Amino acid sequence: VTDRGERLGGERHWLDRLIALIPEGGALLDLGCGSGAPIGRHLLTQRLRVTGIDAAPSLIAHCRKRLPAGTWLVDDLRSLALGRRFQGLIAWDSLFHLGLRDQRRLFGRLADHADPGAPLLFTTGPKRGVALGAYRGAPLYHASLAPAEYRALLQAQGFELLDHVVADPACGEHTIWLAQRSG
Numbered sequence: 001v002t003d004r005g006e007r008l009g010g011e012r013h014w015l016d017r018l019i020a021l022i023p024e025g026g027a028l029l030d031l032g033c034g035s036g037a038p039i040g041r042h043l044l045t046q047r048l049r050v051t052g053i054d055a056a057p058s059l060i061a062h063c064r065k066r067l068p069a070g071t072w073l074v075d076d077l078r079s080l081a082l083g084r085r086f087q088g089l090i091a092w093d094s095l096f097h098l099g100l101r102d103q104r105r106l107f108g109r110l111a112d113h114a115d116p117g118a119p120l121l122f123t124t125g126p127k128r129g130v131a132l133g134a135y136r137g138a139p140l141y142h143a144s145l146a147p148a149e150y151r152a153l154l155q156a157q158g159f160e161l162l163d164h165v166v167a168d169p170a171c172g173e174h175t176i177w178l179a180q181r182s183g
């Protein structure tokens, strides 16, 4: 894992595609929003109402201070139940911090938070596997299901897969999924 800094790189293309599928002024949920930069900050410039959730209170405090136009909540993806639906969802580089079972369960939660027609953009690892690495001296957990399982989970929760690129060379080798909840 590297710190990519605060500038958007190859993510921009995917964010633009996500944004194009959300009605103007729509509500977008950013799951595992981190520091809010560069993604949350970019989304806020696009006439979207952004709600970001992250498990790290320090990161949410940072978002509240730097991006007051957004709504920033300390919450856990594993128990997320906001009781409302959004017109778009993004989980960029956050799913793989969850265990495999929690990732499977998350897809039901994503559906519970998605309006009909809402796009969903997320990244995963390129293939099934669990790895324990290190980031700035702290243990860092990475887990991914097999691509076929993500496809099946999307389908089971009523999301149509619009695009999927494994290890996108134009986007830092991210494995990217763009789906849309059936209308």
Ligand SMILES: C[S@@+](CC[C@H](N)C(=O)[O-])C[C@H]1O[C@@H](n2cnc3c(N)ncnc32)[C@H](O)[C@@H]1O
Pocket: 031, 032, 033, 034, 035, 037, 038, 039, 053, 054, 055, 056, 059, 075, 076, 077, 078, 091, 092, 093, 094, 097, 098
């Ligand atoms: C690699 S960062 C990505 C941040 C941001 N989405 C981005 O792309 O810049 C992963 C984020 O997921 C958050 N995270 C990890 N596990 C989580 C959980 N169970 N619930 C909520 N957030 C979690 C971490 O705190 C961290 O901010």
